[in-house]
Amino acid sequence: MIEGHGDDLYKYTRPIVANFSSNVYANADLSGLKAHLRHCLDHIGSYPEPEPYTLEARLASLYRLRANEVCVTNGATEAIYLIAQTFRPARAYILQPTFSEYADACRMHGHIVSALYSLPGEREGFLLPDDADLLWLCNPNNPTGSVVDKVWLEEVIRYNPRVCIVIDQSYESFTLRPLFTPAEGVNYPNVLLLHSMTKRYAIPGLRLGYVTGNEGLLSRLRLNRMPWSVNLLAIEAGLFLTGQEAFLYHAETISCLEEARWLAGALRALGGLEVWPTETHFMLVHLRMGGRASALKDYLAEKYGFLIRDASNFDGLDERFFRIATRGHEENRLLVNAIGCWLKEE
């Protein structure tokens, strides 16, 4: 396990009043869920299902899949480690820069890990390196916010049938670009889609994610999982949230992306910052004029109680990168002002 993820508010003595450092959705209304979980606390004296069958069946029915095409996990993180464990030892390629857990999980399980910085295109016949067994990509990608063209990705999947392609769609609710639906994913023998309830519903404390994919791949994962990995309250939360009419449609996507566009524009207007184009609600920013992201992070936390993500530990990025996730408009405005002050002082 490495250190240096976002959401590390416990490191600061001053209370964090606005957390831009993790990509969980800031404006989720959790009141209904919390009221439900208050009742569920009466059941903590019972074991959860050894594997979350009931929630898997519910998700399958919503997505029109078979129950064994869904595997519910202890956060998407368990899915990542389970996939790395199941396919070991392999030659794994990772589309970088991206979330560091894919490489960590692969190294822990003895894979040989290499970075790819772009997918093979038409000129390369869409062919991945000859020795590839596994390809990991995050789509929309953390930390860049970019989305791979769906048609391109389909070609890569089709031309590399021997490669298991893991697509982490944890941020799928926060983009308008076309992505694979679970029902499309299961048609490929070599695709696993990762999904996160954490990001969509802002419940990282509970730990709840799931994998969809064809039965053959998922039965291999199931052989490698431990029982009771998903706690009872996470399962109950999943059953509650999937029971809401809005589960398949995220009404807030558009307003959230509009706010991200405003935030990117306001940061660019400060001068001295290169804001990478994003297709989702978070964005990667480069300190063009120098200075270190870690210094900015400490300044914002200590002076304002704002937490951002120092992105210098992502493969391929340097100490001048940071990532911020969109919050409400007023908080975003205050963050822009605070960053502006730091830029002036530097």
Added chain:
Amino acid sequence: MIEGHGDDLYKYTRPIVANFSSNVYANADLSGLKAHLRHCLDHIGSYPEPEPYTLEARLASLYRLRANEVCVTNGATEAIYLIAQTFRPARAYILQPTFSEYADACRMHGHIVSALYSLPGEREGFLLPDDADLLWLCNPNNPTGSVVDKVWLEEVIRYNPRVCIVIDQSYESFTLRPLFTPAEGVNYPNVLLLHSMTKRYAIPGLRLGYVTGNEGLLSRLRLNRMPWSVNLLAIEAGLFLTGQEAFLYHAETISCLEEARWLAGALRALGGLEVWPTETHFMLVHLRMGGRASALKDYLAEKYGFLIRDASNFDGLDERFFRIATRGHEENRLLVNAIGCWLKEE
């Protein structure tokens, strides 16, 4: 993952009114904990610590250990799988019959697994088989309720310094026989002690356990663990429970063992049952006159709403074994009557 553990109440349509099938303590008062967790629900929007540092430090301080001599896990189950993963590939011996997860975890991680039916004694120089890398034992043992003599175990540990000895003390709060304290355990370079908050506090829904052992062994485990495996509410529960004065002393042990003695006696008095001697609050029972434990289990569930554990899938046991955990006196009395009725009908 195999099927067939206890606590499978979801399999029956009739509500289970008394669950004797899992070894969690039946009479725990969870009201204070639940009230605390109701407040903690407000924090599910934050990530838990990537590794539960704060709770590890708390446990270390209570046991007078260093913080890196404690590793908090997603139930004791995560500890079992983490140990199997860390020491792979190995030649693993398991003291049978016992909890099936040790063998499952070892097989999943490619160990060669063999059964031992007793520990080597003085005549064998306390020596384990030459090729042993790992030894797993449960103490008090599930499902037999037996406890290994502490002095004997010390000899086995001392004479086999090359073997990592994993002692699952999940039921340590429910026996009066001497066991290793965490402070004693860390003095051995080759001992890992597993502990369960689930069993002691009856909170299997939350998933909370921990390992204690010397720094060297635990640092190897830490290299193999995924981040955020323990959810935020489990961590909060651990902080709450370890903050209670009673944490280091389980006042109910004696009454619970007295009730177990009454239950064993009443079952023996029915005739036709062999009740194994137990040193803890659960017991293994053999249908001496024939009949199948699975038939008794279905009868009790469907006719009375009582759930027992069919123990026929433990290594070395047959289809006539079942396990029951002590509950309150009135429930125990009703269970004895119900089993008596089944024996008469058979």
